[in-house]
Amino acid sequence: MEFYNLTALELAAALKKGEVSVAQAVQAARARMEARREDNAFLTPLSPAPESIDLDASPLAGVPMAYKDNICTRGVPTTCASRMLEGFVPPYDAAAAEHLTAAGAVCMGKLNMDEFAMGSTSETSCRGPVRNPWDPQRSAGGSSGGAAAAVAGGQVWYAIGSDTGGSIRQPAAHCGVTGMKPTYGAVSRYGLVAYASSLDQIGPIARSAADCAAVLDILRGRDRRDSTSVELPGGPLLDALTGRVKGLSIALPEQYLEDGLEGGVAAAVREAADTFRALGARVETVSLPALDWAVSAYYILACAQASSNLARFDGVTCGRRAPEGRDLAQLCAASRTQGFGREVKRRLLLGTFVLSHGYYDAYYKKALQAAALIKDGLNRTLEEYDLILSPVAPTAAPRLGESLSSPLEMYLSDLYTVPANLAGLPAVSFPCGLDGEGMPVGVQLMGRALEDAAVLNAAHAFQLATPWHKMHPEGGKRP
Amino acid sequence: MIWETVIGLETHVELATRTKIFCGCSTSFGAPPNTHCCPVCTGMPGALPVLNRRAVLLAVRAGLALGCTVSRRCAFDRNNYFYPDLPKAYQISQLYLPLCRDGAVDIGGGKTIRIAELHLEEDAGKLVHDPWTEQSLADFNRCGVPLIEIVTRPDFSAAEEVIAYLEKLKLTLQYLGVSDCKIQEGSLRCDVNLSVRPAGSRELGTRTELKNLGSFKAIARAIDYEARRQIELLEEGRPVVQQTRRWDENKDATFPMRSKENAQDYRYFPDPDLPPLELEEAWLDSLAAAQPEMAWEKAARYQTQWGLSADDARTLTGRKPLADYFEAVVELGAPPRRAAGWVLGQLLAALGARGLEAEHIPLPPAALARLIHLVETGALNRNTAARVLEAVFDAGGDVDGYVAAHGLGQISDPAAVEEAARAALAANPKALADWRAGKGKAKGFLVGQVMARLQGRADPALVNRAVDALLEESK
Numbered sequence: 009m010e011f012y013n014l015t016a017l018e019l020a021a022a023l024k025k026g027e028v029s030v031a032q033a034v035q036a037a038r039a040r041m042e043a044r045r046e047d048n049a050f051l052t053p054l055s056p057a058p059e060s061i062d063l064d065a066s067p068l069a070g071v072p073m074a075y076k077d078n079i080c081t082r083g084v085p086t087t088c089a090s091r092m093l094e095g096f097v098p099p100y101d102a103a104a105a106e107h108l109t110a111a112g113a114v115c116m117g118k119l120n121m122d123e124f125a126m127g128s129t130s131e132t133s134c135r136g137p138v139r140n141p142w143d144p145q146r147s148a149g150g151s152s153g154g155a156a157a158a159v160a161g162g163q164v165w166y167a168i169g170s171d172t173g174g175s176i177r178q179p180a181a182h183c184g185v186t187g188m189k190p191t192y193g194a195v196s197r198y199g200l201v202a203y204a205s206s207l208d209q210i211g212p213i214a215r216s217a218a219d220c221a222a223v224l225d226i227l228r229g230r231d232r233r234d235s236t237s238v239e240l241p242g243g244p245l246l247d248a249l250t251g252r253v254k255g256l257s258i259a260l261p262e263q264y265l266e267d268g269l270e271g272g273v274a275a276a277v278r279e280a281a282d283t284f285r286a287l288g289a290r291v292e293t294v295s296l297p298a299l300d301w302a303v304s305a306y307y308i309l310a311c312a313q314a315s316s317n318l319a320r321f322d323g324v325t326c327g328r329r330a331p332e333g334r335d336l337a338q339l340c341a342a343s344r345t346q347g348f349g350r351e352v353k354r355r356l357l358l359g360t361f362v363l364s365h366g367y368y369d370a371y372y373k374k375a376l377q378a379a380a381l382i383k384d385g386l387n388r389t390l391e392e393y394d395l396i397l398s399p400v401a402p403t404a405a406p407r408l409g410e411s412l413s414s415p416l417e418m419y420l421s422d423l424y425t426v427p428a429n430l431a432g433l434p435a436v437s438f439p440c441g442l443d444g445e446g447m448p449v450g451v452q453l454m455g456r457a458l459e460d461a462a463v464l465n466a467a468h469a470f471q472l473a474t475p476w477h478k479m480h481p482e483g484g485k486r487p
Numbered sequence: 488m489i490w491e492t493v494i495g496l497e498t499h500v501e502l503a504t505r506t507k508i509f510c511g512c513s514t515s516f517g518a519p520p521n522t523h524c525c526p527v528c529t530g531m532p533g534a535l536p537v538l539n540r541r542a543v544l545l546a547v548r549a550g551l552a553l554g555c556t557v558s559r560r561c562a563f564d565r566n567n568y569f570y571p572d573l574p575k576a577y578q579i580s581q582l583y584l585p586l587c588r589d590g591a592v593d594i595g596g597g598k599t600i601r602i603a604e605l606h607l608e609e610d611a612g613k614l615v616h617d618p619w620t621e622q623s624l625a626d627f628n629r630c631g632v633p634l635i636e637i638v639t640r641p642d643f644s645a646a647e648e649v650i651a652y653l654e655k656l657k658l659t660l661q662y663l664g665v666s667d668c669k670i671q672e673g674s675l676r677c678d679v680n681l682s683v684r685p686a687g688s689r690e691l692g693t694r695t696e697l698k699n700l701g702s703f704k705a706i707a708r709a710i711d712y713e714a715r716r717q718i719e720l721l722e723e724g725r726p727v728v729q730q731t732r733r734w735d736e737n738k739d740a741t742f743p744m745r746s747k748e749n750a751q752d753y754r755y756f757p758d759p760d761l762p763p764l765e766l767e768e769a770w771l772d773s774l775a776a777a778q779p780e781m782a783w784e785k786a787a788r789y790q791t792q793w794g795l796s797a798d799d800a801r802t803l804t805g806r807k808p809l810a811d812y813f814e815a816v817v818e819l820g821a822p823p824r825r826a827a828g829w830v831l832g833q834l835l836a837a838l839g840a841r842g843l844e845a846e847h848i849p850l851p852p853a854a855l856a857r858l859i860h861l862v863e864t865g866a867l868n869r870n871t872a873a874r875v876l877e878a879v880f881d882a883g884g885d886v887d888g889y890v891a892a893h894g895l896g897q898i899s900d901p902a903a904v905e906e907a908a909r910a911a912l913a914a915n916p917k918a919l920a921d922w923r924a925g926k927g928k929a930k931g932f933l934v935g936q937v938m939a940r941l942q943g944r945a946d947p948a949l950v951n952r953a954v955d956a957l958l959e960e961s962k
Contacts, residue, residue, distance in 0.1 A: 079533075080532065080533045086532070088532075093532070096532070098526075098531070098532070098533070099526070099531075100526055100531075100533075100534075102533060197533075197535060198533065198534070198535050199533040199534075200533050201532040201533045202532070202533065202760075204759075205758075205759035205760050206759035232537060233535055233537060234535050234537075235535065235536070235537055235538065235760065235761055235762055236759075236760065236762060312756060313756075313759055315567075315754075316565050316567050316576075316577050316754070316756070319567060319569065319575070319576030319577060320530045320532070320574060320575050320576045322569055322571075322576055324571045324574070324625065325529060325530065325531075325574045325625075326531060326532065336570075336571065340569055360754065363567070363754035363755075363756055364752055364754060365752045365754075368754075368755070368756065372756055376757075
């Protein structure tokens with residue numbers, strides 16, 4: 009039985025019924041990991057031999073999964089795809105990993121990513137780029153590229169990623185899977201190696217919105233170790249998936265469909281809008297002028313926070329220590345020079361600059377103000393509309409090597425995803441078609457803070473009506 | 488030219504919380520290196536800070552006692568710099584929205600020092616340099632110990648004022664239970680900002696910042712030295728350079744710190760891991776209403792309520808543990824003035840002889856109260872009681888046990904005293920003859936002899952009466 013392309017919920021149901029054993033599921037995942045090794049999705053593959061999984065622990069108990077390598081896992085290397093953290097084995101689990109372990113998740117390993125989650129193509133990894141399962145010459149997107157590729161390639165049934173400016177949603181779109189960035193704080197950040205603390209959020213990548221809801225039900229919850237965490241109101245998200253969007257109002261920001269958007273992507277998004285209309289939702293174009301500043305504000309805030317968050321890697325405590333440091337300054341400089349890659353260095357320098365004496369007001373403070381304006385603008389739109397529909401990325405997955413030469417262009421491609429982070433809103437990305445070259449295209453729905461259920465439900469309704477999330481890179485649709 | 492010195496202080500005080508400001512690790516001093524650490528206080532990747540409510544409460548108490556306005560809304564900022572004792576490479580502090588502002592401290596002599604602000608922050612670890620191996624080792628036990636930084640306006644003009652302020656601050660914070668303020672253990676640390684200017688001038692001169700001041704004495708000496716150094720420079724027509732200078736206790740002088748340490752850019756920005764702290768008006772009001780009695784308030788009460796002298800009241804309240812001890816003894820029934828006499832007399836002497844501080848009095852208050860009770864009821868005489876105190880001081884304070892074991896109870900059996908008196912008179916015919924000859928001093932000698940026969944334990948009044956009676960008889 010080729011059960012590797014079931015959804016996570018389908019596999020969990022088969023496990024509960026005894027049609028498949030956990031060991032068989034693990035074996036199937038291992039076989040797929042072997043078959044798709046060229047994708048370079050895993051940094052640390054594991055061969056778990058779980059003995060006593062309580063299949064009633066959660067709706068997903070016993071299902072093999074994997075973590076992006078910036079989520080701390082006790083006793084398992086957590087490297088953030090950086091030379092800086094080679095050999096780092098955390099003595100603690102991230103809150104997300106604790107929840108999942110308690111829920112009977114079976115961890116198949118740690119996934120490749122952009123170094124310290126800085127990048128949009130998973131090419132800044134010190135262990136080489138992740139290849140897109142749909143086309144090995146293309147990027148899987150980033151920074152959670154390993155997570156999206158592993159799920160799309162049938163290696164695991166779901167994966168846990170992190171999203172600071174689109175790092176779950178964009179690779180999910182590029183790989184034809186579903187990715188959810190929850191409301192800021194809905195999932196504890198404890199144990200997530202911080203990139204930009206006010207924007208980082210852990211979330212699921214899976215093969216359907218329903219799977220994402222099931223995973224988020226496990227991940228969610230106020231954690232007293234994370235002072236920014238919040239409790240999502242309401243019962244299980246899974247129970248909220250009615251599949252009905254009739255009567256919902258959906259805003260479509262018009263500037264998103266204008267210049268810069270590749271033809272195939274624009275067409276797929278328009279088609280998705282039509283699908284929602286056909287399902288009984290009202291879709292209207294709106295104008296959201298503050299969004300023009302989103303990318304600039306995002307990069308200032310993210311780089312500035314990163315420059316502080318990554319300063320702890322100084323060759324003294326955990327992380328790489330350069331052997332030749334003769335004095336303190338040299339030890340620190342040499343360790344960081346050797347440990348960090350180009351893109352990380354670029355962002356840390358940018359971030360250090362914008363926080364420097366005399367520049368705080370001109371950059372960081374202004375970026376905070378811009379973020380507040382964007383948040384206000386989005387919230388006002390969401391007073392009038394239930395959801396905001398948009399593209400995820402201006403193009404389908406880029407070819408490997410294309411983006412690294414032009415960082416600015418790469419940054420600008422985050423245009424559609426960063427507003428949800430700046431405003432702390434839940435947003436889901438899900439497949440809505442293929443472009444002219446047969447590459448998957450995703451669409452995004454953003455909703456009100458704490459209304460993650462509404463966002464997932466709309467995506468679920470879309471998936472009940474369309475076949476796109478069942479497309480498989482190895483040909484045709486999943487059953 | 489006549490010069491005047493202008494001084495402002497930045498004082499860091501460790502808060503007396505059981506656990507650290509952003510994690511659950513112990514704050515206790517003197518543990519083996521790196522045993523009070525966790526992923527949070529050692530800055531491990533992914534660890535996050537959680538604010539200790541108790542630290543906020545203590546800081547608010549301090550702010551209220553220093554006459555500050557407590558902000559209803561304050562926030563935490565990151566102060567970024569690389570140093571091996573700071574494992575996150577940033578210190579969580581408060582720059583933009585501090586907890587308290589605009590206080591004032593009356594230091595006596597009609598002088599008031601304005602407090603600019605009081606904010607919360609975390610302490611760094613310690614580096615231990617081993618000159619033999621030329622290695623530096625980091626001890627992170629102190630990382631994350633909660634501090635308040637109290638910043639004054641430049642209102643001091645001399646070392647004496649600085650010391651008066653620090654003494655008052657220390658007493659205030661000790662009384663609040665905010666800090667033990669032990670300068671030797673580093674729980675109170677003070678940096679001095681100092682400049683000089685021609686007397687009467689309104690402009691401030693270029694200032695230097697003095698660090699590494701390990702005692703009040705060092706602070707006073709460093710201020711005097713630095714003021715003199717700056718005045719000498721200016722009188723020679725040379726400029727004062729704005730810099731941080733280190734006090735060298737052995738050389739009795741200040742020296743500039745490396746220029747790198749003078750050129751820090753701390754890149755402050757709001758810490759995204761900690762939401763702004765909102766304090767409820769009602770909570771602040773309840774704290775203000777529950778402020779404990781301060782030293783000077785206690786001293787006044789001891790005088791009016793218990794009739795203690797001003798000097799005794801001031802000495803007792805000068806150290807909170809001593810005042811607490813004294814009040815505990817009174818609480819157990821000892822008459823306040825008697826208790827004060829014992830505490831300020833025998834107790835302080837016993838402490839002094841052992842080199843102990845008032846917070847380490849080994850004798851339980853109940854033991855001293857019992858001793859005073861035995862004297863008051865005539866069961867022990869005062870001299871014996873003093874001996875008992877000395878004997879049980881370090882041994883758990885079992886007063887009754889010691890008195891019984893050594894048969895020290897006062898002899899108040901008139902027959903026994905009379906017997907001893909007869910024996911004494913019989914043994915000292917010369918004294919008796921002297922008495923008969925009208926030498927009054929001879930009686931005193933005889934009383935002493937009787938006391939000696941009774942090992943000093945007899946009730947003196949009884950002895951006197953017995954001797955008088957026998958002398959009368961022998962007339």
